[in-house]
Amino acid sequence: MQSTNQKIKNAILNSFLDKNIFEQNDEYAAKLIANTKDETMYNRILDEVQHCKSFIFAVAFIESGILNSLKTVLKDLNVQGRILTSTYLYFNKPQMFRELLKLPNVEIRVYEQNHGKFHAKGYLFQHEGYQSTLVGSSNFTAVL
Structure with a gap:
């Protein structure tokens, strides 16, 4: 199970770097409002x-x-x-x-x-x- 820090890190990397490599996490992902x-x-x-x-x-x-x-x-x-x-x-x-x-x-x-x-x-x-x-x-x- 991933720690909260790892979930946040993966969400940031997924949002800004590469969606194919880093796990998506909607709770911590960058979002356009x-x-x-x-x-x-x-x-x-x-x-x-x-x-x-x-x-x-x-x-x-x-x-x-x-x-x-x-x-x-x-x-x-x-x-x-x-x-x-x-x-x-x-x-x-x-x-x-x-x-x-x-x-x-x-x-x-x-x-x-x-x-x-x-x-x-x-x-x-x-x-x-x-x-x-x-x-x-x-x-x-x-x-x-």
Whole structure:
């Protein structure tokens, strides 16, 4: 029987190198999330937050509606988090920054536009014994 580490290793090698050599494991395989009606980045992020020990988000843009949804989920959880966002293109409104500071158990950092462009879109989740990552073109906005 394979260890969890070996299953993860094989899933990564299967996903990115050679499907003919390395064993497939759907639980740990890389996956494209294309925001279909059946699976969206928003739902995946909420699911990860509900099951992780901690999280880190690096996103340039955050909308208040999505932030309100996150606040509701975090209110009931005891999960630690960190969010790095920005003043890039002045998309994030001052009220959104004030609301971010109200998030329980979440450290907030802001990358200021005058230090250069910040247009990251990454989500890292720490679980018991492993990490999961979502990387792509989805900010924390309604189009998640």
